[in-house]
Amino acid sequence: MARAVAILKRRENVAPGHYLLELSCPEIARSAEPGQFVHLRVGDGTDPLLRRPFSVMLTRPSAGEVQVLVRTVGRGTELIADHEVGTRYDLLGPLGHGWRLPEATENVMLVAGGVGVAPLIFLADHLRTAEPKPYVRAIFGGATEDALACWTEFASRCEEFTAVTEDGTAGETGMATDVLASEIERDRPDRVYACGPDAMLVVVAGICRQAEVAMQASMEQWMGCGVGACLGCAIPAAGGGYVRVCTEGPVFAAEEIDWERMTPR
Amino acid sequence: MARAVAILKRRENVAPGHYLLELSCPEIARSAEPGQFVHLRVGDGTDPLLRRPFSVMLTRPSAGEVQVLVRTVGRGTELIADHEVGTRYDLLGPLGHGWRLPEATENVMLVAGGVGVAPLIFLADHLRTAEPKPYVRAIFGGATEDALACWTEFASRCEEFTAVTEDGTAGETGMATDVLASEIERDRPDRVYACGPDAMLVVVAGICRQAEVAMQASMEQWMGCGVGACLGCAIPAAGGGYVRVCTEGPVFAAEEIDWERMTPR
Amino acid sequence: MTGSSPDLSVEIAGIRMKNPVMSASGTLGYGTEYEPYLDLSALGAMVTKAVTLEPREGNRPPRVRETPAGMLNAIGLQNPGAEAFIEEKLPEMRRFGVPVIANISGRSIEEFATLAEMLSVEGVDGLEVNISCPNVEEEGMYFGVDCELTGELTAAVVAATELPVIVKLSPNVTDICAIARAATEAGADALSLVNTLVGMSIDVEARRPHLGNITGGLSGPAIRPVAVRMVWEVAREVDIPIIGMGGIMAAGHALEFILAGATAVAVGTANFVEPATMQQVIDGLASYCRRHGVSRITELVGALEID
């Protein structure tokens, strides 16, 4: 947890509205753990004003390199999409608590929705070299093919991989959560790791509770400080009150969250 | 008076804190008259928010080219100083009323202070091809050599040229206004054209009134709209009330302005 | 317009507008200044710069200054006065064939009433009573922050004219709803909100205020959250139409005001930044309606969902 300067080495438009940033940032590359994020300042003015949080997708410590996958949804991400190679970013990180790793021999399931794939790619990459190695299955869902950015990076790091789109433009047709349910039927995993839209995570949490499968989820919330000071990134905690996505999270055990109150209005 | 898109073809750091922009903008190149300005939007966001006014320094109608000299004084100009070749600017112009040209055979004096040289270079360039040609003398003053950006472009377009700096780092030592006074002594011009800091213009106006030399000045004021609608760019008018720099000006005959009230607080 | 295009027309106190987008007072001059950049005949309505009884010189310069995502202005109601307005400016504004609303500002209730009478002429479609101009001492501000005075002033203007009376409120108050109620109960046909927030900025090198008037009115995107909040609060208190304004730069911003309860919106500072803003907002509203299957823009007024 410190501040760092990252220099944009490469920017690739990996899918419509999705940009893969290759950043040179030795500190983060060395210290980031799967599931952690960086809080990045876009520009040096007031538009945008606040930093923007992005999960670390991959690191190459030896090369001092960090990869981040950015989906354009507004002002900040659209500016990033236009940045030239050589752009310098001021960022805070690595921030938050990442995935708690499985017992070695476990059979784990990774469930990604859209750009939520980023922290799961990092996890899958990490698990590849775990000793002895857990068996890793993955489900990657999106509205259309366009939402499955970096799916090869994801698939190539898992033993089994299922892509699913709502419109059937890629992989199976349907929702990631449907696939999860049938996969649990077929071969119950010991643990589920999920990241994606709240709506998806709520359903995944429901399925896992039912099937009594341990689950961790990487959550999102609009952020102020990113370091635990402003209490802006609160989400409902199990048993009442709130937890901070930036500090207690972004990765939480399913039991820590009040999924009832998480349900999108 | 219309809107145009200008594309940055070349950006040269002609002096410390001074940038010469070569813009491709056929409409402005064709229609701009000496003393007119363009109202340029820096970026497409809210930082900065308002457009920034800049005088046209030179045009090459055939090439559809416009030159602007920018001195960095704040947010907008500093952003401009960093813009890459190829940057597209949205601008309004040419705006305002330019220099009223002299009777052909006149003996005219151009007095420039710092970046105020821009509209006078355009005027000098214009007078070069006037038929029959007026005799053009010029004085270019600044605090130091660094403030005499584009002096060669200026000098090369005048019959006589005197540079003057307060610290003597270039040309004579002193103020442009001192040189003007002695030049009027030596050989009284029929008309003086001046652009520079308010403090300088006030003194020039005083000298010209004394010596009964006709004078025109290009004035500055913070602007809102740039087109006459907001009444934001007011400066004191002779006989009371105010005139709009963006519409009645930026070039005014000395008699139109209340130099008393112009005197910097 | 094809059959499928949504109906953007709205009515504010009897003033029919083909769309809800108007110019904010003091930001479009008298229209002509923007002719080269914008088809003014496409607007829902045009609002004039404040008109006063006598001509006004306005404040000493500098009069405008940029601030973060906003600007301060202290123009000081510079205008040629009611007579000159009617003779010289009004005919110019009529040319565009859209409703013209005269923004009036007076020093006393009597002056407001006299102005209202004078401006009740052919070609003026409504009056916007500027009880909140923050730039001239002892004037607008004085009325707009007090319920009683707001009521008296409104009643006096309503009595002096047959025209629809729109009262423009100041955001520089503790309880905007109380002022809104006072104006409504006194007979206002509609409300405009908000005017500018009183602000100030300083040149720290010179140790002087940037504005010749020391303080000025803050406008632009910076104040939008405050303006939207006030429209939302007032819309739930009164049942006369509201014209919302404050930092509108795009259709999405206009929609914030409409969803919060505004029947129409006005664009001010954005005109200086992008002269085509009002056209862009009109087009953006139409496409939003299409995208969301909204056949009448009026369906969106106050349609904010709260649980």
Add this chain to the structure above:
Amino acid sequence: MTGSSPDLSVEIAGIRMKNPVMSASGTLGYGTEYEPYLDLSALGAMVTKAVTLEPREGNRPPRVRETPAGMLNAIGLQNPGAEAFIEEKLPEMRRFGVPVIANISGRSIEEFATLAEMLSVEGVDGLEVNISCPNVEEEGMYFGVDCELTGELTAAVVAATELPVIVKLSPNVTDICAIARAATEAGADALSLVNTLVGMSIDVEARRPHLGNITGGLSGPAIRPVAVRMVWEVAREVDIPIIGMGGIMAAGHALEFILAGATAVAVGTANFVEPATMQQVIDGLASYCRRHGVSRITELVGALEID
């Protein structure tokens, strides 16, 4: 510090600070969160997040949202309560060796008084009375917009503690000077202004407010002109020291407040943007003083030149 360095020290109601730069309540957590990014021992003082009698869960999410050059927040006074604060948080904050000012927020005058008593402990150097937190209904807001209540509340707190009492004013009022006078006459030792402006923003696609609390407090550069204006107005009305805040991102902004009449300044939202802001402001103030031959920063307080 070399002999030639300017003296940045100031005193606010007996609280000695080595420089005029403090953290704004609720934006620096309890300090520890920022340890990796900033040397907190360099600050003039630290102000806590609001402390309430009982623990508070805070408001439903989302709680923050960016707006043009600003942000809306509706945290809702989430805090562990006075006891836990004193036992767990205060010792942490003491470690940095700078004055700690506790920001207190209550539901009733009694609760404020009780809080003031409870927090009058070793290690708390002053109390900032938050009569203006705009996020919790029937609370802060309720006091801060009324002169009488502000007076009563201030008097009650002053009577309940030996500590310096700083009253933090709400900008959401018609007459900030009246409130300032009320607090001063009731015995306040200093004033903090401003708290956040009440604002709101809307997700037009979802037709819902961005914040779970619907409205929130607007902070950041967007509000700076309003904050500077209020400090300037109040500084000419009262003779107790003022802590100025609202959109300070750099030394130049802090100087606007100081020239307008603030003895000290607080940095809030900027901490989220750039954790080193407070250090940068301190350094910038020193170099400004050198550049302008100012030997004591206090010489600049209220040094704005008006003619």
